[in-house]
Amino acid sequence: MARLKGSVGSRTKASIQEKALPLIAQYGYAAVSMRMIADAVGVNVGALYNHVPSKQQILVLLMSDHMDGLLAAWDAVDIEDMTPAQMLESFVRFHISYNITRADDVFISFMELRSLEPEGHNRIEKKRKAYEEVVRKIIREGQKSGQFNVEDAHVAAMSVLGSLIGVNTWYRARGRLSKAKIEDYYVAILLRSVGYDTEGKTDV
Amino acid sequence: MARLKGSVGSRTKASIQEKALPLIAQYGYAAVSMRMIADAVGVNVGALYNHVPSKQQILVLLMSDHMDGLLAAWDAVDIEDMTPAQMLESFVRFHISYNITRADDVFISFMELRSLEPEGHNRIEKKRKAYEEVVRKIIREGQKSGQFNVEDAHVAAMSVLGSLIGVNTWYRARGRLSKAKIEDYYVAILLRSVGYDTEGKTDV
């Protein structure tokens, strides 16, 4: 056989990324072979190389696309006239909403940094740092305005992010708690964690 | 060559675990070959199989030993006569202290669950659940006694654990913050996060 009826390059490339994502999330980058990806796409191994230069580039593409999407989506959230507490609430809701439907991307972006070769690693690490900075900045503003009471902005930011990233490890769409409830709970928990006085206001 | 002068089985087996740990933490289970481990131990590949039945068993051993150690160490902490807030403080300090010197174990136990075959997976998962239950129990007691003000004990427990697990991803022994300071900060942050009124008491 040769070229298949109706096959289009751009669709195959998209399919490669789409199929590789859950495989890598489940088994890890090193444990997923190009043959497994090809099988999932429904194509022979060799055909992958018509669309992607290497296995490593698939990973870079996945992570890079995810981080770009994440940062762009946050940029689209308007927090200009908000108080730091409102900003943090927005961020928490944003992060949970965005990531809960992209569990595989989040998992990969967090876990497979070590699988990246130096060049790709630097590119992705920069984006990750930018995302961390978002939280740090909000917390610092809250410190300045006195709305937050926190010992160390960096530690607090990492605590907030760690807590949020963990959601993906246990959230189940059909679980006991709805997405909305989880958001509410995390907003309350994390606002308290940065020393925002929620007295009576957020007792959900 | 054959058997080396001074070689003892028990020492080699210990060395296998010891050397495999950082390798797997850095590159991931699938990406580490038996030959890499053998090289690190200073031995030929084949010799590994005098001490370990398979690569998979090395992983099971590492994770199982770590979780057993973690649970046993926590059991040794006496929290009998404490208030829930004191218990949570003890737990936070314990977790950071114990895990910060075992970053590789923690990372592996968290990340490589997916690399375990069903049997090993069940064994380890049970231990992990037991550890989560420790936090849930403390929070539930705090809810009952009214010392904590938290919407959902499960969510709060996962938030606390996520936050703590994250420490390992950014802590550096020669970093800006000492272990003691980090403990203090996290105690304050996490007590606040469960709605414990720290008013004036923990302004570190």
Next chain:
DNA sequence: CCGGTAAAAGAACGAACGTTCATTTAATTG
């Protein structure tokens, strides 16, 4: 001190790996 066992080396196994290549056929373009 001798026989058995423990611990190593090193070669070898088949299978799977990422990647390349020649070839075939569908789609597109001039």
Next chain:
DNA sequence: CAATTAAATGAACGTTCGTTCTTTTACCGG
């Protein structure tokens, strides 16, 4: 409609993988 390009197959490349096996040597109990 002919020529070119795009997209696939399937075989093959050289490596590396986890594991097994034979052989050699050190250690140890009688």
